[in-house]
Amino acid sequence: MVESRLITGQLVELPKYRVRESIKAKHVSLKMTVQGGLEVIIPRGFDQSRIPEILHTKQSWIERTIGRLEAQRQQLSIDPCPPLPEQMILRAIDQTWEIDYQPTGFSRVTLTEKGKSRLILRGSTHNEDLCKALLQQWLAHKAYQRLVPWLWSVSQELELPFHKASIRGQKTLWASCSQQYNISLNYKLLFLPPALVRYVFVHELCHTIHLNHSPRFWALVQEKDPTYKAIDQELRRSSHYVPGWLEPSGIKE
Structure with missing residues (x-):
């Protein structure tokens, strides 16, 4: 699922994301997983209205990562549980x-x-x-x-x-x-x-x-x-x- 935001005069599509506030964070970071999608980790008290603009600047990374995770998702559908270690x-x-x-x-x-x-x-x-x-x-x-x-x-x-x-x-x-x-x-x-x-x-x-x-x-x-x-x-x-x-x-x- 995606949502559209007007950023710097252009309508762009942003992936659906969730926000997690962390007392350990000193700056905004992104994490994307096969299971959970995109997570935006922010320092405590960060202005969440700035997130869409940040995601816009990271759009290339998001697109590349979605492609890499899609390959992982296909692999997981074949072998959903990693084998026990030897x-x-x-x-x-x-x-x-x-x-x-x-x-x-x-x-x-x-x-x-x-x-x-x-x-x-x-x-x-x-x-x-x-x-x-x-x-x-x-x-x-x-x-x-x-x-x-x-x-x-x-x-x-x-x-x-x-x-x-x-x-x-x-x-x-x-x-x-x-x-x-x-x-x-x-x-x-x-x-x-x-x-x-x-x-x-x-x-x-x-x-x-x-x-x-x-x-x-x-x-x-x-x-x-x-x-x-x-x-x-x-x-x-x-x-x-x-x-x-x-x-x-x-x-x-």
């Missing part, structure tokens, strides 16, 4: 795990580690939902084991203390910091290169001082990581590191 590459901690599925007559699924590089799932392995849920639980546990101590180390290095850390599986955030200085990390960080993960830590630790994206916040980020601008841009393009069986594919502008 391997997981955890770049953040330099580990690669091979996964074996051993079907048995049991109605449940168990997961065991064999050595330092092999996972074995036994039981009702034809049930992909059970297998995925178990792998996600394993990833969350691995993230708590490896990412949380790393976060504490960076916290001490930068002299930016926080209260406590937890692991979640957020759909749209790599991490978050609450007003109580609690930091929540996404277990999907395990799939990112170490430099990107460390930058996420720095970003959230700076939120313990400034719980916003004000100029003072970014000045603190730059003080703690002078190369942050390039890494921040790389992080915005990093969703391809996360395997498709964990989340639906999407394209960010």
Whole structure:
């Protein structure tokens, strides 16, 4: 579905979109997915009447992305559910795990580690939902084991203390910091290169001082990581590191 808007004297067609206000956003960004269509992410308090003009300037990207997603949509109609993984590459901690599925007559699924590089799932392995849920639980546990101590180390290095850390599986955030200085990390960080993960830590630790994206916040980020601008841009393009069986594919502008 599209809607028409009069912009700079010309009637143009805009795709149907939804708006999401984010306290983390420092500027307007676009995201388009096969399942959800076009999403416009805006900073808190942004004048929504400016959105049509912004979409007009991004029309070429929107058209290209619609074409790319249409190809994905056709593929999904053939294979709507990404297959269970045979391997997981955890770049953040330099580990690669091979996964074996051993079907048995049991109605449940168990997961065991064999050595330092092999996972074995036994039981009702034809049930992909059970297998995925178990792998996600394993990833969350691995993230708590490896990412949380790393976060504490960076916290001490930068002299930016926080209260406590937890692991979640957020759909749209790599991490978050609450007003109580609690930091929540996404277990999907395990799939990112170490430099990107460390930058996420720095970003959230700076939120313990400034719980916003004000100029003072970014000045603190730059003080703690002078190369942050390039890494921040790389992080915005990093969703391809996360395997498709964990989340639906999407394209960010």
